[in-house]
Amino acid sequence: MATADEPMVTVSAVAADHGAKAPAADPQLIDDVVIANRILFDQGVVDAFGHVSARHDKAADRFLLARNMAPGQVTHADIIEFDLDGNPIDAAGRRVYLERFIHGEIYRARPDVMAIVHNHSPTVVPFTIVPSQPFRPVCHMCGFIGAGANNFEIREVAGDASDLLIRSRELGAALAKTLGSGLIALMRGHGATIVAESIPHVVYRSVYAEVNAKLLSEALRLGPVTYLTEGEAATARANVESQVQRPWDLWKARVAGDVRRG
Numbered sequence: 001m002a003t004a005d006e007p008m009v010t011v012s013a014v015a016a017d018h019g020a021k022a023p024a025a026d027p028q029l030i031d032d033v034v035i036a037n038r039i040l041f042d043q044g045v046v047d048a049f050g051h052v053s054a055r056h057d058k059a060a061d062r063f064l065l066a067r068n069m070a071p072g073q074v075t076h077a078d079i080i081e082f083d084l085d086g087n088p089i090d091a092a093g094r095r096v097y098l099e100r101f102i103h104g105e106i107y108r109a110r111p112d113v114m115a116i117v118h119n120h121s122p123t124v125v126p127f128t129i130v131p132s133q134p135f136r137p138v139c140h141m142c143g144f145i146g147a148g149a150n151n152f153e154i155r156e157v158a159g160d161a162s163d164l165l166i167r168s169r170e171l172g173a174a175l176a177k178t179l180g181s182g183l184i185a186l187m188r189g190h191g192a193t194i195v196a197e198s199i200p201h202v203v204y205r206s207v208y209a210e211v212n213a214k215l216l217s218e219a220l221r222l223g224p225v226t227y228l229t230e231g232e233a234a235t236a237r238a239n240v241e242s243q244v245q246r247p248w249d250l251w252k253a254r255v256a257g258d259v260r261r262g
Contacts, residue, residue: 021081021089022059029057030079032199033064038255040117041072043207048072050119050191052206053103054199056081060111063103068095084108085169098167102193105172106179113195115202120191123213128186135186135212136227138219142212143237144183144205147230151186152178164190184209200248201241207251 033054040046048070056062061084066074080096081089084104088096102118127135128151137145154162157174164187166172175193179185183205184194192209196202219225228236 022056022062024058025064025081026057029054029199030064030076033066033079034074034076035252035255036115036117036199036203037066037071037074039203039251040119040206041070042255043210043251045117045121045206045210046071046119050117051097051099051103052117052199052202053115055107055114060107062089063107063116065097065100065103067091068097086172099165101169101172102166102175103172105169106176106193106195109173109176110179110181110195112197115196115199117194117202117206118191119194119206121206121210121213123210123217124186124192125190126217127213128188128190128192133220135216137212137233137236138216138225138227139212140228140232140236141208141240142215143228143233143235143240145209145212146182146233146237149184149186149192150178150180150182151188153188154190155188164188198244200244203251204241204244204247207247 033052036052040050040052050071051065052071053063053065056064063082064079065082066078067080069078080091080094082100082104083089084107086100086104099118103116106113106116124135127133131151134148135145136148137143152175154164154171157171166175175185175187179193179195183196184192186192194202194205194209196205216225
């Protein structure tokens with residue numbers, strides 16, 4: 001049965017396998033996409049839903065994304081190449097994520113972005129539905145949030161009877177516009193989309209967006225919150241994210257295994 005986030009969508013429902021494949025992506029990049037899926041599940045950022053992609057390292061107009069499945073079960077063989085319109089290049093009849101347009105349209109709008117995560121991070125979601133409470137960084141590990149995350153309101157594009165999912169290029173482009181030059185965009189009643197220059201960076205930011213949400217939620221119970229200034233956020237981000245390999249190696253060790261065998 002189709003699910004709320006990932007309805008039954010097959011290649012025949014969206015397009016035939018489209019165009020010629022680019023030169024083969026670096027196997028390490030594919031491995032990293034697989035590992036990222038598993039880390040995000042292990043860290044509680046995704047459950048049965050959510051997805052992570054990487055821009056193809058040899059073709060900037062392509063990206064790599066798993067077939068429609070639970071992130072914690074993704075293997076090397078599940079990764080599919082897509083063009084920026086969201087067409088699978090060689091899906092071989094496998095189901096694809098309905099919300100693949102998030103990835104294609106952000107890669108189109110942001111040449112600097114090399115990796116994307118979309119998730120329903122549970123402590124982040126409440127901040128998408130309380131307009132009076134901004135999602136701003138409260139600790140040095142979360143400087144990537146900057147001056148605060150913009151919140152995508154799908155009603156402004158799809159009206160007031162949508163299922164909140166990014167099921168078209170038009171909606172993907174609208175989300176990319178809300179993201180702007182930022183690194184995280186909230187999605188009202190839905191979740192968040194986070195971007196970065198690499199898979200380890202986007203995984204780090206996804207994990208620590210949830211950490212920031214937990215800290216901020218607890219702080220708001222105590223009283224007025226002192227947020228990081230934009231300057232503090234920028235300086236902290238530069239320092240902490242220069243060491244992103246440290247958490248990546250730690251989290252990777254927890255999900256270690258031969259990702260090609262799966």
